[in-house]
Amino acid sequence: MEINMFFLVLLILIPTFVLIIQNKRPKSNLPPTPPSLPIIGHLHLLKEPLHKTLHNMSHNFGPVMLLRFGVRKVVVLTSPSAVEECFTKTNDVVVANRPQLMQAKHLNYNYTTMGAAPYGTLWHALRRVAATELLSATRLDTTTNLREHEVKLMCRQIYNDSSHKVNFKSWFRDLTNNITTMAIIGKRYYGDEINMGDLKEAVEFREMMEEFFIVMHTETLGDFIPVIRWIGFDGVEKKMIDLI
Structure with missing residues (x-):
């Protein structure tokens, strides 16, 4: 009962406090x-x-x-x-800056990846590393054979499945994901041609990545109304923490 009364008082006082603050702020050219x-x-x-x-x-x-x-x-x-x-x-x-949302904090190592870091020294350093170590012509040349092999596998699988309707969106998604995982860890996790020893790991990896992108693109009310985040009303932040 006391807890309910506490939240009721908050719901009454917070709007009043916000209105007072807004009225006291100097008018700006908005x-x-x-x-x-x-x-x-x-x-x-x-x-x-x-x-x-x-x-x-x-x-x-x-x-x-x-x-x-x-x-x-x-x-x-x-x-x-x-x-x-x-x-x-x-x-x-x-x-240039991006908003500091809950997803970026928990899933992008506390705003330290290139896609979530605020504009400044860290972002410039990350961009420089990406340009020289990931996207340079020399680095791309090292994965040429890998990319050619994955494209040939995809074309062969599409040809084998051409007797019925083909979903090109899923094929190209699997191609991109396999090129990425092969370049980073040397394993294929998508499509049909997966080593039997990696099958269980591939299933777990796909489920984890699917949940990652769902949570990553979920707008949470806690980013806009902090009190919801403080009381853990929507449970999205817990899902993010559990995922990492």
């Missing part, structure tokens, strides 16, 4: 924004399909508008000229 609700901001306005919803909102608030997803402010651009201006030499660095 883009137009629709009316928002306490705590959730404009989350209640988002509907599928999202791109059409944002497009319709731009008719009322212009090609550059400000939305608030919980505690996060989001600038929405629907004008090609405005998007182009963001990626000029003057403004490119301003929008």
